[in-house]
Amino acid sequence: MAKEAKITEVLWEPLDVEEKDAERIDRPSLTFWQDGWMRLCRNKVAMVSMFYIIFIALGSILIPFFWKYSYEEQDLAMANLPPFMTTYVLDEDTNLYVTPQYSLVELSSGGELRRLVSPVRRDMVQKKNYYTVNDKKVVLDYSHYSKAVLEFRRLEKAAERSGKEEVDIKSAAFLRDWFSNQPSRTTISLEEARQILEKRLERVSLSVEGVPLTQHERLRNRSYLLGTDSLGRDLFIRIVYGARISLTVGVVAALINFMVGVFYGGIAGYLGGRIDNVMMRIVDIISSIPMALYVILIMVVIGPGLVSIILALGLTFWVKMARIVRGQVLTLKQQEFVKAAIVVGADTKRIMNKHLIPNMMGPIMVNIAMQIPSAIFNEAFLSFVGLGISAPMASWGTLCNDALAGIYVYPYQMVFPAIAISTTIFTFNMFSDGLRDAFDPRLRK
Amino acid sequence: MLTYIVKRVCAALMTIWFIMTLTFFLMNAIPGDPFASEKMSDPVIIQAIKEKYGLDKPLISRYFKYVGEYLHGDFGVSFAKVGLSTNDIIAAGFPYSLRIGLYASAMVLVLGVFFGILAALRQNKFVDRLLMIFSTLGATIPSFVFATGFLLLFSKMLGWVPAYGVGNWRGYIGPIVVSALFSLSFVVRLMRSSMLDVLNQDYIRTARAKGLPEFKVLGKHALRNAILPVVTYIGPMFAALITGSFVVEKVFGIPGIGNLFTGSILNRDYTMIMGITVFFAILLVFCVLVVDILYVLIDPRIKYE
Numbered sequence: 001m002a003k004e005a006k007i008t009e010v011l012w013e014p015l016d017v018e019e020k021d022a023e024r025i026d027r028p029s030l031t032f033w034q035d036g037w038m039r040l041c042r043n044k045v046a047m048v049s050m051f052y053i054i055f056i057a058l059g060s061i062l063i064p065f066f067w068k069y070s071y072e073e074q075d076l077a078m079a080n081l082p083p084f085m086t087t088y089v090l091d092e093d094t095n096l097y098v099t100p101q102y103s104l105v106e107l108s109s110g111g112e113l114r115r116l117v118s119p120v121r122r123d124m125v126q127k128k129n130y131y132t133v134n135d136k137k138v139v140l141d142y143s144h145y146s147k148a149v150l151e152f153r154r155l156e157k158a159a160e161r162s163g164k165e166e167v168d169i170k171s172a173a174f175l176r177d178w179f180s181n182q183p184s185r186t187t188i189s190l191e192e193a194r195q196i197l198e199k200r201l202e203r204v205s206l207s208v209e210g211v212p213l214t215q216h217e218r219l220r221n222r223s224y225l226l227g228t229d230s231l232g233r234d235l236f237i238r239i240v241y242g243a244r245i246s247l248t249v250g251v252v253a254a255l256i257n258f259m260v261g262v263f264y265g266g267i268a269g270y271l272g273g274r275i276d277n278v279m280m281r282i283v284d285i286i287s288s289i290p291m292a293l294y295v296i297l298i299m300v301v302i303g304p305g306l307v308s309i310i311l312a313l314g315l316t317f318w319v320k321m322a323r324i325v326r327g328q329v330l331t332l333k334q335q336e337f338v339k340a341a342i343v344v345g346a347d348t349k350r351i352m353n354k355h356l357i358p359n360m361m362g363p364i365m366v367n368i369a370m371q372i373p374s375a376i377f378n379e380a381f382l383s384f385v386g387l388g389i390s391a392p393m394a395s396w397g398t399l400c401n402d403a404l405a406g407i408y409v410y411p412y413q414m415v416f417p418a419i420a421i422s423t424t425i426f427t428f429n430m431f432s433d434g435l436r437d438a439f440d441p442r443l444r445k
Numbered sequence: 446m447l448t449y450i451v452k453r454v455c456a457a458l459m460t461i462w463f464i465m466t467l468t469f470f471l472m473n474a475i476p477g478d479p480f481a482s483e484k485m486s487d488p489v490i491i492q493a494i495k496e497k498y499g500l501d502k503p504l505i506s507r508y509f510k511y512v513g514e515y516l517h518g519d520f521g522v523s524f525a526k527v528g529l530s531t532n533d534i535i536a537a538g539f540p541y542s543l544r545i546g547l548y549a550s551a552m553v554l555v556l557g558v559f560f561g562i563l564a565a566l567r568q569n570k571f572v573d574r575l576l577m578i579f580s581t582l583g584a585t586i587p588s589f590v591f592a593t594g595f596l597l598l599f600s601k602m603l604g605w606v607p608a609y610g611v612g613n614w615r616g617y618i619g620p621i622v623v624s625a626l627f628s629l630s631f632v633v634r635l636m637r638s639s640m641l642d643v644l645n646q647d648y649i650r651t652a653r654a655k656g657l658p659e660f661k662v663l664g665k666h667a668l669r670n671a672i673l674p675v676v677t678y679i680g681p682m683f684a685a686l687i688t689g690s691f692v693v694e695k696v697f698g699i700p701g702i703g704n705l706f707t708g709s710i711l712n713r714d715y716t717m718i719m720g721i722t723v724f725f726a727i728l729l730v731f732c733v734l735v736v737d738i739l740y741v742l743i744d745p746r747i748k749y750e
Contacts, residue, residue, distance in 0.1 A: 418590040
């Protein structure tokens with residue numbers, strides 16, 4: 001029974017123009033890369049890290065072009081000068097800085113280094129050095145401190161003999177002077193005596209025309225931003241140059257890993273069967289060897305240097321990449337589009353390049369990003385042990401190694417490269433974590 | 446079970462053999478020979494020395510001699526330190542590395558498991574965040590930065606530990622702490638994530654539902670399962686820690702095996718390099734093997750495949 005179709009007037013009314021588009025997808029469809037990129041942009045830590053890395057990379061490329069020193073330029077007279085110096089004020093436009101070796105450096109009152117003042121006479125017995133600065137006779141007297149050091153050594157021995165921590169003030173002149181306003185005090189702990197010796201006692205006294213200089217001024221080293229190393233090379237440009245080396249090593253080694261790993265893993269996964277089995281057993285054996293050991297052995301064979309360190313890292317750290325690529329290939333090759341390509345008659349090379357590799361770029365890229373900091377880490381480690389980059393080239397590991405000998409006297413030479421390397425590895429790790437969250441589909445929620 | 450163990454032992458022996466062979470051919474691929482120095486220009490003397498060390502024979506026969514000697518536990522004589530055998534040198538340096546490695550491993554396990562559980566129980570709270578920040582820093586900052594920072598702080602500024610060497614027990618604090626840091630931060634993360642996994646399991650809910658006290662739930666049901674991933678990590682970590690960190694031994698001036706290794710490389714002492722490499726490899730493979738076998742005993746769910 002046909003129902004009488006009743007169409008009300010309302011239904012005959014035309015719709016609004018806007019309602020026509022209600023079902024249309026008006027956001028542009030996103031590719032895998034755009035999608036991942038958007039997710040990456042939302043990750044603040046990863047973005048900050050990315051900008052830091054870009055900043056370091058640009059800095060390491062550009063700064064050497066206009067910096068006033070080159071990384072290998074030596075000025076032995078200006079060796080081991082820290083970025084901040086406590087100076088003596090000689091007159092309104094000259095300051096004097098005494099190095100830990102009791103040499104005298106002349107600075108402008110703004111902090112620009114002028115020269116290493118050569119002494120007129122060195123009196124080793126009286127422990128006094130005589131200089132002429134701006135036609136004034138300057139005497140540098142370090143006898144008090146060196147006497148105090150000797151006295152302290154004696155106190156140490158005495159304390160060791162008696163087995164007591166307390167030492168007698170009377171037996172050491174520097175302590176007697178120090179406590180001259182407290183006549184009641186007779187003993188002091190060895191530790192406190194050491195504190196007085198190392199922290200409180202003036203190491204030198206400087207006098208001009210017989211009048212002692214007392215006015216101190218803390219100046220920033222305007223000639224060398226971060227000070228100089230033991231050969232008088234500018235530390236700042238060496239750190240910048242070290243960034244070049246470290247970043248080059250990181251990126252190139254990761255790319256070599258990528259190529260070897262994709263080639264090896266791709267073949268193993270694609271061919272499968274017995275070949276796959278044998279190839280993966282080899283990978284198992286290689287991955288059970290401590291990698292640092294093999295990097296070192298390869299370095300021994302091909303000799304130190306930038307190229308060999310990159311080769312050594314590239315040749316040993318591809319195992320993880322090979323495993324990831326093999327796993328990806330194994331899953332991808334079962335899929336219809338690969339079968340279709342085989343049916344159409346594409347050869348293995350084309351299937352690899354056009355179908356498999358583009359589809360597994362996500363995990364591969366994440367892995368590359370993760371290998372960069374580990375390559376930088378290993379390069380620094382090798383250079384630090386003395387097997388990596390050697391002088392006059394500078395990597396951060398080399399700089400830290402150079403600074404190790406003088407760590408107590410010139411800690412700044414260690415601090416700056418250490419900060420550079422730690423922050424760089426840290427930000428690379430943060431960035432690659434962000435990349436993994438954004439691009440590795442397995443972890444997508 | 447027995448077949449599993451036999452298989453694992455065979456694989457371990459294969460690995461050691463592979464490392465021995467690779468090391469031998471790598472060392473022989475180095476251009477030049479260790480006696481090519483300006484002091485010895487007389488070909489007769491060089492010939493005599495080569496005969497003494499067997500270097501005049503073809504590579505293959507040297508290889509078999511080398512394997513044979515190593516099978517008898519004879520790691521050859523040092524080129525650079527005349528009159529000393531590699532065995533003696535390793536025996537002199539190894540105790541230092543072993544001591545540091547043992548204490549560092551103990552520290553990693555105790556603190557790592559403890560902090561990992563703590564972080565998991567306080568997930569996303571302040572303690573957890575703090576521990577995660579520390580473990581990220583510990584895993585990313587190179588050990589030589591830690592080591593020198595430690596020296597600056599505790600030796601120079603506070604004067605609590607000696608600057609160099611291991612004359613007394615204080616000297617061991619720095620090396621142990623610094624070499625433990627990296628593994629420690631890894632174990633904290635590992636323990637935290639596996640503990641979080643386990644705490645969401647049904648049997649934990651069951652245990653709580655039947656009214657077990659919390660420490661029993663954690664100790665008996667959660668910890669036993671959550672610690673398994675940490676157990677697999679112990680083998681390689683233990684081996685890495687007792688073979689000595691090159692960096693830590695260098696900075697703290699410890700005459701351990703890591704220092705010997707870098708020293709032998711800088712001296713181009715090829716027999717030493719080979720000996721120490723193979724020694725490292727044997728230690729590592731042995732530790733991994735022991736842990737693999739233990740793992741099967743601990744976790745009956747794993748099939749001896």
